[in-house]
Amino acid sequence: MEVIDLTKTIFDGMPVYSGDPEVKIDVATTVKKDGHEVRSLRLGSHTGTHVDAFSHMHEGMASLDDIPLTQFYGRAVRVTPKMDFPAHTGLFFGEDVGEDVLEKIIAASPPFVGGSLSEELESGLLAHKIVTYTDLVKLDLIPSGEVFTFFGLPLKIENGDGSPVRAIAVLGE
Incomplete structure (x- = not known):
């Protein structure tokens, strides 16, 4: 079994999507002074490696706390747009993909899709309840x-439109 961490490290001042809140990480307490160490975090819900809820791009659709946990983990496969997509299996693209593959993805009915997705593709997937x-x-x-x-479990944020995740792939189980 091999575990691959697919997560970007979150750090103070890291680059964010234009218009998103800046990342600010400060030391709030220290072991030396306070007996314990705590960080203060200020960041947007779509910082670094993150999951998008349906409500991220579609008003009135489910937020993170309404989506079943089973949609945030499961069987997955890395694919290219030209491959056949297995049914009911998460899909990850290692290359940029646009909305021209939307109908093909919808036909495969994956619980989640990841990679470098165009904004139009992402919106279409979320509209079809694909994380x-x-x-x-x-x-x-x-x-x-x-x-x-x-596995890409979000924080349980009330009415959350998205959340940073610790994304991992487990190979060879």
């Missing part, structure tokens, strides 16, 4: 076409 993951790293370490188990 999206963006800003993943190291997808190239997953062999194309090989089924693996994916």
Whole structure:
């Protein structure tokens, strides 16, 4: 079994999508002074490697706390737009993809899709109740076409439109 961390590290001042809140991480308390160490975090819900709820782009659709946990983990495969997509399996693209693959993805009925997704594709997927993951790293370490188990659990944010996640791929189970 091999575990691959697909998560970008969150750090103070890291680059964010234009218009998103800046990342600010401060030391709030220290072991030396206070007996324990705590960080103060200020960041947007779509910082770094993150998951998008349907409500992110569609008013009135489900937020993170309304989406079943089963939609944030499961069987997945790294694919290219030209491959056949397995049914009911999460799909991850190692290359930029646009909305021209939307209907093909919808036909496969995946619980989640990740990779470098165009804004139009992401909106279409969310409209069809398919969770999206963006800003993943190291997808190239997953062999194309090989089924693996994916975990990308969000924070349980009331009315959350998205959340940073610790995304991992488990290969060879």
